[in-house]
Amino acid sequence: MSCLDFEKLIALDIEGDLPEPKSAKLGAHLRACGDCREFKGKLLVSQTLLKSLAQESVEEAVLAEVRERVLEGIVAEAKPARFLAWRFALAAALVTAAIVAAVTLWRPRAPSHVARASRPPSVERVAVGTTQRGQDARVTAGETPALGYPKIPTAKSKSELRQRKPSGSTLAARLKPPEELVVKLLTDDPNVVIYWVVD
Amino acid sequence: MESNELALTMSGSALEVEGSGKTEEQVLKRAIAGDRVAFDQIVVQHERRVLMTAWRLLGSKEDAQDAAQEVFLRLYRYLRHFDEKRPLLPWLYRMTVNVCHDQYRKRRQDDALAAEEVEGTTLTYDPGVEITRSEQRRMIEAAIKTLTEKERAAVVLRDIEGLTTRDVAGILGSSQTTVRSQISMARVKIRKFVDRFEKRRL
Numbered sequence: 001m002s003c004l005d006f007e008k009l010i011a012l013d014i015e016g017d018l019p020e021p022k023s024a025k026l027g028a029h030l031r032a033c034g035d036c037r038e039f040k041g042k043l044l045v046s047q048t049l050l051k052s053l054a055q056e057s058v059e060e061a062v063l064a065e066v067r068e069r070v071l072e073g074i075v076a077e078a079k080p081a082r083f084l085a086w087r088f089a090l091a092a093a094l095v096t097a098a099i100v101a102a103v104t105l106w107r108p109r110a111p112s113h114v115a116r117a118s119r120p121p122s123v124e125r126v127a128v129g130t131t132q133r134g135q136d137a138r139v140t141a142g143e144t145p146a147l148g149y150p151k152i153p154t155a156k157s158k159s160e161l162r163q164r165k166p167s168g169s170t171l172a173a174r175l176k177p178p179e180e181l182v183v184k185l186l187t188d189d190p191n192v193v194i195y196w197v198v199d
Numbered sequence: 200m201e202s203n204e205l206a207l208t209m210s211g212s213a214l215e216v217e218g219s220g221k222t223e224e225q226v227l228k229r230a231i232a233g234d235r236v237a238f239d240q241i242v243v244q245h246e247r248r249v250l251m252t253a254w255r256l257l258g259s260k261e262d263a264q265d266a267a268q269e270v271f272l273r274l275y276r277y278l279r280h281f282d283e284k285r286p287l288l289p290w291l292y293r294m295t296v297n298v299c300h301d302q303y304r305k306r307r308q309d310d311a312l313a314a315e316e317v318e319g320t321t322l323t324y325d326p327g328v329e330i331t332r333s334e335q336r337r338m339i340e341a342a343i344k345t346l347t348e349k350e351r352a353a354v355v356l357r358d359i360e361g362l363t364t365r366d367v368a369g370i371l372g373s374s375q376t377t378v379r380s381q382i383s384m385a386r387v388k389i390r391k392f393v394d395r396f397e398k399r400r401l
Contacts, residue, residue, distance in 0.1 A: 046386070
């Protein structure tokens with residue numbers, strides 16, 4: 001080891017930071033090396049100067065300024081926190097109001113099969129009478145209730161219909177327009193079908 | 200393990216907080232609970248130590264005041280998460296070193312310039328006249344400025360604040376071997392700076 005290496009050990013040894021085995025080795029070198037002994041002496045002086053900085057006092061005004069700035073910092077941090085809390089409260093109130101409004105105004109959408117039935121009412125002519133006599137009145141052109149519409153009630157009972165004799169059996173008579181006209185009016189509501197029977 | 204050792208050697212919990220009649224642990228507990236008076240007592244108790252450590256690390260009173268302010272503000276923000284059973288002092292030292300490190304990085308270029316000035320214009324002296332105590336202090340302060348940031352932190356905590364090598368290692372988050380190496384280098388550099396200074400006086 002060179003004296004430069006021993007200088008580093010001396011720097012540790014003077015404050016008791018050097019482990020024992022190395023300390024013993026250093027001691028042996030110091031006994032033989034005048035330059036390193038001199039360096040150790042100088043190092044002790046600079047260490048004393050360095051440690052003397054711990055005794056320095058600081059003016060009370062400097063400390064008071066720090067205290068004041070800490071206080072100002074705490075107050076300054078508290079203000080935005082309160083402002084943010086106020087803004088969050090306002091935002092929460094607005095969101096709540098929006099939810100309440102949405103729930104109030106919301107109408108449940110009809111199921112898909114009902115939606116399909118929600119078309120403008122259609123009107124059908126149902127021929128009842130001479131040509132269709134004796135048959136169920138719901139047998140009409142294009143009648144195919146989409147989704148289980150209730151059976152069409154007859155506008156008049158069958159017995160009533162039977163009482164009506166055909167005016168004649170001639171072709172001309174059969175070609176006459178039916179005497180009774182049943183108009184089926186489909187509404188948006190599949191449960192509601194309006195029949196209009198016209199004599 | 201190091202943190203436990205740190206707690207044993209640096210625990211100030213049994214110390215009475217100046218003028219309060221209460222131990223530091225009691226005051227810390229109240230401060231954690233939101234007592235501003237207790238927090239103020241903690242600031243008063245430690246402000247000198249924090250300020251002086253920052254002053255040595257940064258080399259300027261104004262920067263040290265900024266750093267001390269930031270350390271106590273961080274303490275205030277962190278307080279609710281603080282374990283009252285843990286000693287406060289190591290945390291304050293660690294925070295001081297961290298805050299000074301942040302400031303040091305911001306001013307790195309200025310510091311490089313200051314280091315060049317240290318051995319020249321900033322140290323005035325009268326050749327042949329015995330060095331005064333004030334000059335000695337300025338000389339050592341200038342010598343500290345020539346150290347690297349890590350060497351400076353290690354030597355300030357070990358030699359000026361008087362902590363053990365183990366405590367310094369705990370605060371800096373380094374091994375004791377690393378800290379010993381930094382301290383050794385720093386002491387040798389300071390000695391050689393003083394040598395150069397004294398030679399210029401002759």
